[in-house]
Amino acid sequence: MTMAETIRLALRLLEAGGKVWPKAGLSTLAFLFLAASTAAQEGDPEKGAKLFKACKSCHEIGAEARNGVGPHLDGLFGRQAGILDGFKYSSAMKKQGEEGLVWNEFTLDQYLKKPRAYVPGTRMSYRGMSRDAERTHIIAYLKTLSSEAPAENPTAAKPHRPEMGAAAMDLTGDPDYGEYLSSECVTCHQITGRADGIPSIVGWPKEPFIRALFEYKTNVRSHQVMQNMTINLGNEEIAALAAYFGSLDPQ
Amino acid sequence: MPRISRRTFGGLMGAGAASLALPYYARAQGKPRAVVIGGGAGGATAARYMAKDAGEDLNVTLIEANPKYTTCFFSNLYLGGYRDFESITHGYDKLASNYGITVVNGRAEAVDRDAREVTLADGSKVPYDRLIVAPGIDLIYDSVPGYSEEASEIMPHAWKAGPQTQLLKAKLDAIENGQQIVMVAPPNPYRCPPGPYERVSMMAHVLKQKGFNDSKIVIIDPKPKFSKQALFQEGWDKHYPGMIEWYGPDVHGGIASVDPQTGEVETDLDTFKGALVNVIPAQKAGGIAAQAGLANDSGFCAIDPKSMRSQADDNIFVIGDASIAGDMPKSGFSANSQAKVAAMAIRGDLLGSKVFPAKYSNTCWSLIETNDGVKVGAQYAPSAEKIASTSSFISQTGEDDAVRQATYEESVGWYKGITTDIFGA
Structure with a gap:
């Protein structure tokens, strides 16, 4: 034990x-x-x-x-x-x-x-x-x-700050389009939100989700599969994926 | 959310399935009918996506001969002792109970394209509005002179996962130090391009673990080069020095015959004798594809790269190993990717739902030795004449141990992900 x-x-x-x-x-x-x-x-x-x-x-x-x-x-x-x-x-x-x-x-x-x-x-x-x-x-x-006080509403979106992927962040992603595009993601990333050797991407807030995809796209984060997956994704597609995965609840 | 089926899986799978079959299918009238032949990585994914995305608007039937499916992907890891057989075997119960798919445990014998119905081995008929044909491969046994289905009981191919894989493992585990293993590798095109070489790696892993340094593995290959060759050969030199010998056609000069009685493989160069001989013959689309008139002279089925629709019949789609998918390799990942495109096209055909432009992807992970994983992958899009690669990557020789370990762990995560995507959660 x-x-x-x-x-x-x-x-x-x-x-x-x-x-x-x-x-x-x-x-x-x-x-x-x-x-x-x-x-x-x-x-x-x-x-x-x-x-x-x-x-x-x-x-x-x-x-x-x-x-x-x-x-x-x-x-x-x-x-x-x-x-x-x-x-x-x-x-x-x-x-x-x-x-x-x-x-x-x-x-x-x-x-x-x-x-x-x-x-x-x-x-x-x-x-x-x-x-x-x-x-x-x-x-x-x-x-x-850890004894400091958190933000008044810790789940609210952050005030906008210019950074990588800002154009995609300004878009309102279409979750239906995102659901279609997501079929390429869920071959590896489980739709249930479980992480068994491949990161969970379910329920992420919009901003870090978009930032992560841009970081793969530009090789700031280095990963062959993710770079290959993101290389052809445009702003609209990235915003759609963020909207769809963000709308899901982990199981 | 998965919807609860009004149909029950148990009744169909039980002893009374045949007698219940006819009135059962007849009840499905009224809604469009999508039927899938073959419950592998392609077929089961297509059935699940159609049922999941169309809900109650579509009748989805999956016809599969076996009650359970053992994945070819990761079956080499079973040979190597990294996986048990149970962990690579999956049932269809979730597809039935969580997605409302009618799972028919039977063998599709014929497709009548004019009447639009599939005839099963028990004589019952399944009508369709759109049909997905996903039968995987059939082996062309006599592509290797002396080889046959009977011979495969002695010289297993193990290129369809199941009892053949278990037979190969039993024979591998019975090898004694000093005995030789011979693999006859397949010609292109075949299922799982890196598969034979990952398999040899797993065999070498088992021999090395037992300290069988006097044993050798010889590969007789009809191809002058193979998938991930530099990565495999680097790994073999590193982990199994002197154990694995690969002979391309310019060395062995051609495979003359195999003899199951003596365990010999005769080539122009020499005769190789193995205590275990693994013969992987040439391949073609599963038999139902040719029966339905969907396969061309190559033995595989031409498709429209935008949708996976058969070039021979607008009501039929062919996905997975049976299709001619341009630059995409024949792999479980490819089949899963093609299934989603076909499922979307069928929903568009039958329900008028929106059809987005096709996108395809593939990644193949291979294990060379414990925590030494490599990968190759690409993205694809339809061009005028084929599914064409738009970007690709491959692991590099000389990578850090940590990178290779992360690649292996990623493959384990992928297995969990894709089997959830195929068989449901």
Whole structure:
């Protein structure tokens, strides 16, 4: 039994006993397990800030953070998994939250190590951070910012700023056209929103979706299949795809 | 959202299917009827997209001889021990229950193009307004002298996934150190261009894992070059030095015959003896295509590149390996891509729904050794005379291990994605 399973079993036992499980209690329990295991070393938030660059294209943290491809991370510690209003979580993540998964040093450490193993069915496409020390650093960094207040309406579209793909962002995409075009995408990207080795693209906000396609098209993001797929897509097609995939809910 | 079918899958698949069949199909009158022959990567995708996009407005029937489908793609990974057989085998239950497709477990024996109906092996008839023919390939056994369907029980082809694949694996697993494997590779055009060479890689992986360094794998190839050749040969040198020998026609001079009794492959150069001989003969469109008069002298079916519509009959579309798809290779990915174009064209024909310009794509991933994956792919568009490549890519020799590992992991994700797209979720 892994440490995560041990904790969750303990949680379920407590719930079964009809007790309300205080968040403070959870972190105490997690801390005990944590102390008993390996992660006694201190994380370095500065190193964590550098590592967080890999997360930034999807997650915001700190003052005025908003939801993007991933949920914002303000108030993360002690938060039940999968509960931010307005964010399209996978049903797997919501279920884990309902069954007692709360984010803290320990659960984050386990999740970041191998997301798809810890929450099977998660939409998060990140493959995992295998080095123990790196996860400690990144968690230390998250702690320095997560008590900031998020934007008033974190799911609202961002104020427009000029950047790559702006012309496509100004268009109103036709979701029907997008559905037709999407048939080329769903050969690899599952329509259910599951990520099993190929990123989930279901339920993304318009802006990051369009930006990602332009970044593939111009080889800012380097990937042979995606470059080939996007090379002939025009603004109207990209806007249509963003409108269609953005309209879907992950399962 | 998938709609719930009023029809039930169980009744059709059960013992009473034949006696129920006639009144059953007769009930379908009133709505346009789209019928698909063949439940593989092309046919099942086409049935699903028509049913999904047309909803209750269209009757969709899928005729498939086998109750389950084992994918040819990833069957080499089963040989190599990376996949179990169950994981590459898929049923049709979701197509029936979630999309309302009538799945008929039977063999299509004939197409009457004037009456617009398909006759099944049990004599029942399935009428259509539009028909998709997606039978895959038939093997031309006698393209290799001495080879036959009976001989394939000793020298498996395993080029249609199923019992042949299991037979090939059993024979591979029974090889002893020092014994030789011989593959007779197929001539163009054939299903899955990189497939034979990925297969050899997987065989070598099994031998290497067992420490069978005295065994060899010899490929007798009728082609002077092959798909992803530089990538495979680089990988073979790296992972299996000295184990794999490839002979093109300028070396072996021609394949004279094979002998299932002795395990010998005779060429102009020499006679090669294998404890396991894998013969992959020449191929043509599945038999029903020729029966229906859709195939030309090449053995495959000419189509309109804008729609996959048969050049022989406006009411019929041919997709997948059976079609002549221009620059597109015969692959599960290609078939899946062509299916969507045909499904859209049929909805346009029968329901007047909007038909967008055809787009096609393909990517073929191959595994050379654990975490060493490579890929080749392209996008295509119809030109006046064929489906023409508009852009393409291929993995590079000398890539980082991390890139190759990511390519392999991507292929695993793709398998999950495409099988969901074919068989439904």
